[in-house]
Amino acid sequence: MTEFNDIPFNRPSLEGNELAYLRAAVESGHISAGGPFGHKASELLIRETHAADLLLTTSCTSALEMSALLLDLRPGDTVIVPSFTYVTSALAFVRAGARIVFADIEPLTLGLDPLHVAELMDESVRAVVAVHYAGIGCDLEGLRAVLAEWDGVVLIEDNAHGLFGTYRGSPLGSFGRFATLSFHETKNISCGEGGALVLNDPADVERAHVIYNKGTNRRSFMLGEVDKYSWVDTGSSFGMSDLLAAYLLGQLEQWEKIVAMRQAVFDRYLELLMPHQDDLEYRLPIVPSDRNPAYHMFYALLENQQKRDHILRGLRDEGIHATFHYVPLHSSSAGLRFQAKRSECPVTDNISGRLLRLPFFNDLPLQDIERTAEVFLKEVQQ
Numbered sequence: 358m359t360e361f362n363d364i365p366f367n368r369p370s371l372e373g374n375e376l377a378y379l380r381a382a383v384e385s386g387h388i389s390a391g392g393p394f395g396h397k398a399s400e401l402l403i404r405e406t407h408a409a410d411l412l413l414t415t416s417c418t419s420a421l422e423m424s425a426l427l428l429d430l431r432p433g434d435t436v437i438v439p440s441f442t443y444v445t446s447a448l449a450f451v452r453a454g455a456r457i458v459f460a461d462i463e464p465l466t467l468g469l470d471p472l473h474v475a476e477l478m479d480e481s482v483r484a485v486v487a488v489h490y491a492g493i494g495c496d497l498e499g500l501r502a503v504l505a506e507w508d509g510v511v512l513i514e515d516n517a518h519g520l521f522g523t524y525r526g527s528p529l530g531s532f533g534r535f536a537t538l539s540f541h542e543t544k545n546i547s548c549g550e551g552g553a554l555v556l557n558d559p560a561d562v563e564r565a566h567v568i569y570n571k572g573t574n575r576r577s578f579m580l581g582e583v584d585k586y587s588w589v590d591t592g593s594s595f596g597m598s599d600l601l602a603a604y605l606l607g608q609l610e611q612w613e614k615i616v617a618m619r620q621a622v623f624d625r626y627l628e629l630l631m632p633h634q635d636d637l638e639y640r641l642p643i644v645p646s647d648r649n650p651a652y653h654m655f656y657a658l659l660e661n662q663q664k665r666d667h668i669l670r671g672l673r674d675e676g677i678h679a680t681f682h683y684v685p686l687h688s689s690s691a692g693l694r695f696q697a698k699r700s701e702c703p704v705t706d707n708i709s710g711r712l713l714r715l716p717f718f719n720d721l722p723l724q725d726i727e728r729t730a731e732v733f734l735k736e737v738q739q
């Protein structure tokens with residue numbers, strides 16, 4: 358329960374025409390998937406991410422499931438996934454029949470470690486999933502160098518955190534054959550629950566639409582290419598309702614404002630906490646100079662888990678809803694069950710216990726950032 362004076366971890370906010378567009382969607386008479394707002398939102402995203410095509414989905418999880426179906430996985434196939442990520446970065450591929458090989462992260466960006474990926478590669482690997490943790494690009498150059506040695510292995514960017522971030526001037530989400538986006542309540546751009554599959558290879562577009570349209574060639578029918586549509590392949594009901602797409606478009610149109618607001622929150626936390634990080638032995642996010650972050654979150658890495666848990670309790674006692682993040686997947690009960698082989702992920706184990714996320718949302722008031730930083734600093738010293 359959040360009390361009146363509490364500082365929540367996240368709070369949704371209206372930034373543009375969300376409510377007017379919701380009303381207009383109802384009045385247009387088209388509120389299922391594939392409506393006019395969905396088209397506009399997709400067009401905007403295609404323009405900004407340089408994609409060949411893009412499909413709005415019910416979640417990032419369902420976009421990951423679509424990418425798994427597009428891989429046509431066979432028994433014995435494996436997918437390399439970071440252990441430090443959300444469950445469905447791995448689960449989506451397990452549901453399509455793959456086994457998972459868990460890779461560690463590197464300590465700088467907390468993204469997939471290319472050196473560990475190189476060690477884990479073998480003939481069974483069909484895809485590698487990279488996450489841009491906190492919206493900061495992972496070592497894409499390192500991953501490309503590893504994948505260049507393995508013909509046909511697909512790079513998939515789980516870009517749930519990184520929409521509108523860049524790596525060496527190119528948008529995050531434009532590097533993999535597929536990328537997935539999340540518009541869940543906690544994400545920078547939100548419609549409550551939602552996502553998108555970004556297609557960067559034009560060769561995937563036609564089949565992706567079939568999978569998206571419940572295994573039918575409905576798109577060919579809509580384009581007038583066939584006189585009726587029928588069941589032609591695997592698929593499911595992945596499409597985002599135009600009600601949600603209307604809300605989403607209202608947010609997307611304001612993306613530059615939203616990124617700027619989040620950058621202001623990030624920068625204020627940095628100003629307040631950076632001067633003490635060496636003395637008080639914690640570490641704040643590092644943004645390599647060749648990347649622009651999407652400003653998805655602000656975290657601190659504490660000396661050890663005991664210290665992290667102590668600070669979390671202290672903040673919560675003051676009504677400040679800070680939180681931890683991913684619990685390692687490689688040692689989870691389902692991770693052990695669905696892994697192809699055992700792997701050690703010591704950086705993941707270490708980071709997971711030390712990471713603390715501070716309240717972070719578009720219009721987090723300055724005085725709340727300052728109160729959070731003050732209580733954080735008081736608790737670190739106890």
Ligand SMILES: Cc1ncc(COP(=O)(O)O)c(C=O)c1O
Nearest residue numbers: 416417418443515517539541552
């Ligand atoms: C890296 C990552 N991938 C996927 C997801 C799942 O997103 P969704 O809730 O849109 O399915 C999350 C959720 O937070 C995430 O952090």
